[in-house]
Amino acid sequence: MPTHSSLSACLAASASLLALAAAPLSAQDMTPSPEEVNAAMAQDGFSPYAGRSFPTQPFFGDTHLHTMTSVDAGTMTRLTQEQAFRFSRGEEVTTTHGLRAKLSRPLDFVVMTDHSEMYGLMPQLLSGNPDIIGTDTGRRWYEALTSGDDQVVFDTAMEIVASLSGDEIPIDSPKAIRHAWQDYTALADHFNEPGRFTAIIGYEWTSAGGDNIHRNVLFRGDASVANRTVPFSQFDSKNPEDLWAALAAFEEANNSDVMAIPHNGNLSNGRMFNLSNFDGSPLTPEMAEMRARFEPVVEATQIKGDGEAHPFLSPDDEFADFDTWDASNLNGTEVKTEDMLQYEYTREALKNGLKIESELGTNPFKFGQIGSTDAHTGLAAVQEDNFFGKHSGVEPEPNRWKHLVIEAPDPELSIYGWQQASGGYAAVWATENTREAIFDAFARREVYATTGTRMTLRFFGGWDFTPADAETRLPAKVGYGKGVPMGADLPLRDGDGAPTFLLAAAKDPYSGNLDRLQVVKGWLNADGTTGEKVYDVIWSGDREPGADGKLPDVGNTVDVASATWTNSIGSPELVGYWQDPDFDPALKAFYYVRAIEIPTPRWTAYEALRFGVTMDPEVPMVTTERAYSSPIWYTPEG
Numbered sequence: 071m072p073t074h075s076s077l078s079a080c081l082a083a084s085a086s087l088l089a090l091a092a093a094p095l096s097a098q099d100m101t102p103s104p105e106e107v108n109a110a111m112a113q114d115g116f117s118p119y120a121g122r123s124f125p126t127q128p129f130f131g132d133t134h135l136h137t138m139t140s141v142d143a144g145t146m147t148r149l150t151q152e153q154a155f156r157f158s159r160g161e162e163v164t165t166t167h168g169l170r171a172k173l174s175r176p177l178d179f180v181v182m183t184d185h186s187e188m189y190g191l192m193p194q195l196l197s198g199n200p201d202i203i204g205t206d207t208g209r210r211w212y213e214a215l216t217s218g219d220d221q222v223v224f225d226t227a228m229e230i231v232a233s234l235s236g237d238e239i240p241i242d243s244p245k246a247i248r249h250a251w252q253d254y255t256a257l258a259d260h261f262n263e264p265g266r267f268t269a270i271i272g273y274e275w276t277s278a279g280g281d282n283i284h285r286n287v288l289f290r291g292d293a294s295v296a297n298r299t300v301p302f303s304q305f306d307s308k309n310p311e312d313l314w315a316a317l318a319a320f321e322e323a324n325n326s327d328v329m330a331i332p333h334n335g336n337l338s339n340g341r342m343f344n345l346s347n348f349d350g351s352p353l354t355p356e357m358a359e360m361r362a363r364f365e366p367v368v369e370a371t372q373i374k375g376d377g378e379a380h381p382f383l384s385p386d387d388e389f390a391d392f393d394t395w396d397a398s399n400l401n402g403t404e405v406k407t408e409d410m411l412q413y414e415y416t417r418e419a420l421k422n423g424l425k426i427e428s429e430l431g432t433n434p435f436k437f438g439q440i441g442s443t444d445a446h447t448g449l450a451a452v453q454e455d456n457f458f459g460k461h462s463g464v465e466p467e468p469n470r471w472k473h474l475v476i477e478a479p480d481p482e483l484s485i486y487g488w489q490q491a492s493g494g495y496a497a498v499w500a501t502e503n504t505r506e507a508i509f510d511a512f513a514r515r516e517v518y519a520t521t522g523t524r525m526t527l528r529f530f531g532g533w534d535f536t537p538a539d540a541e542t543r544l545p546a547k548v549g550y551g552k553g554v555p556m557g558a559d560l561p562l563r564d565g566d567g568a569p570t571f572l573l574a575a576a577k578d579p580y581s582g583n584l585d586r587l588q589v590v591k592g593w594l595n596a597d598g599t600t601g602e603k604v605y606d607v608i609w610s611g612d613r614e615p616g617a618d619g620k621l622p623d624v625g626n627t628v629d630v631a632s633a634t635w636t637n638s639i640g641s642p643e644l645v646g647y648w649q650d651p652d653f654d655p656a657l658k659a660f661y662y663v664r665a666i667e668i669p670t671p672r673w674t675a676y677e678a679l680r681f682g683v684t685m686d687p688e689v690p691m692v693t694t695e696r697a698y699s700s701p702i703w704y705t706p707e708g
């Protein structure tokens with residue numbers, strides 16, 4: 071901070087500059103010297119942006135994207151990893167079905183997470199690689215896929231996909247896997263441009279077949295580090311505990327960090343966030359610690375539905391039923407029952423984590439929330455007016471809304487095109503757009519999930535925030551200065567008051583205005599039960615909560631026929647202060663923000679207009695995009 075004398079000199083020099091601007095050119099005696107100009111313009115601390123050590127912008131990306139390198143995606147899509155990188159950084163590509171495709175805005179980062187099982191099989195199979203077609207299975211698959219018979223090709227593709235759920239690897243070629251992996255890591259290094267576009271190296275570990283307890287593995291390092299291993303697959307083990315052990319061994323051997331990101335749990339039929347070990351035995355402190363160590367964030371929303379909350383679990387939450395997929399597990403082989411739901415959604419897992427922590431001393435579900443696509447097209451495209459679908463079998467065309475996306479043995483459990491959710495993205499508060507900074511933001515959970523919108527969302531917690539703090543045009547400065555950001559623990563309580571929070575959001579310029587910001591609170595009662603409450607904290611317009619405490623709807627300006635809306639309702643930004651009115655200092659708790667946009671056209675509305683089709687009445691045409699922050703946790707002293 072400048073001293074009083076230096077500040078006086080600065081002001082004097084500034085006055086001289088102003089005087090010069092107002093004086094006639096002949097008044098040379100008033101011209102400031104170079105030294106005076108430098109004193110006025112180069113004082114330490116003049117720029118509000120200099121010397122900042124905290125993140126100043128969110129970076130948007132996808133941590134879950136597949137290309138033809140994945141065995142399942144490769145049966146349909148023909149987009150390569152290189153094309154997927156180019157598309158993600160903003161270039162135009164041609165899809166498998168010949169459509170021109172481009173993002174409205176480049177992504178800041180991407181993780182190409184092709185399946186670890188028989189990594190790189192499909193490109194090598196289709197090109198006639200001798201190491202692959204030299205096997206009996208490889209030769210049979212190659213001849214079928216190149217037969218030109220559509221039915222034979224389809225049946226073989228389904229056989230290949232089904233083989234991923236078996237116990238034995240159909241084609242065991244370590245040489246082919248290593249070659250494909252090293253080609254990919256080299257490509258990721260090539261496309262990684264620090265400061266402009268980040269290509270994080272990763273893969274997907276796929277286990278338990280239809281119960282979808284899959285994880286995406288991310289490396290902090292470059293190809294020279296990632297090449298010291300090959301992707302760990304379910305043919306190595308179907309047990310996530312063995313995956314964590316393999317990651318721990320890799321870190322110890324290579325002095326480089328890795329992490330695993332669980333998928334959205336809504337199709338796991340109660341297995342993603344259950345309260346036991348993989349084999350059904352009681353959860354141990356060691357396994358709770360391993361999970362907390364290697365899984366700092368969870369994918370809360372994606373194309374296969376939203377996994378934040380469910381109306382059965384949260385009946386008082388009018389926004390809980392959003393893009394809900396809850397009929398069965400992933401492949402429709404087991405009907406879902408209500409008792410499974412509590413182990414599938416992030417809000418309930420966060421509550422159960424408090425319970426486990428009180429019993430074992432470690433919270434295995436102390437995670438941040440992100441979104442990603444899980445697109446099997448090579449295209450991370452989930453903006454509602456630019457949605458290219460789950461896989462290349464449902465690329466845009468007039469009737470994809472009723473095409474099969476996932477076929478189940480019971481047709482009632484099959485998933486059809488219109489049920490796809492056009493989401494989501496991961497938003498990361500990082501100090502710079504680099505592998506290291508983005509990975510580190512995931513590790514400290516300073517991230518949030520969006521359903522495809524690119525809204526900006528801030529959330530800080532502390533004990534000393536005041537309503538006046540919400541009036542600043544730089545919430546982060548006071549947020550980091552007086553509290554902690556999303557993903558962190560509240561500092562020790564320094565008085566008798568309740569925790570205070572700063573919330574701030576700004577709209578995505580390509581999407582709708584903001585309806586409201588809510589705080590979702592979960593807690594652990596003294597008797598071991600858990601509770602939750604959703605608070606409307608800041609909202610647009612002059613609405614007031616009704617007698618039931620509920621805020622009236624913001625309204626709806628969507629014209630479905632023309633797939634348009636107006637931002638005549640809602641607000642472009644919402645900033646505010648909140649203090650927990652129901653705080654009990656004796657109870658463990660967490661808080662996170664849910665930001666809701668005003669209604670806007672769903673991808674189905676854009677499709678109906680473009681293709682001139684009429685969809686069934688059950689098909690939704692309007693959506694309310696949203697974002698979920700990572701939580702901030704409170705733990706009582708002692």
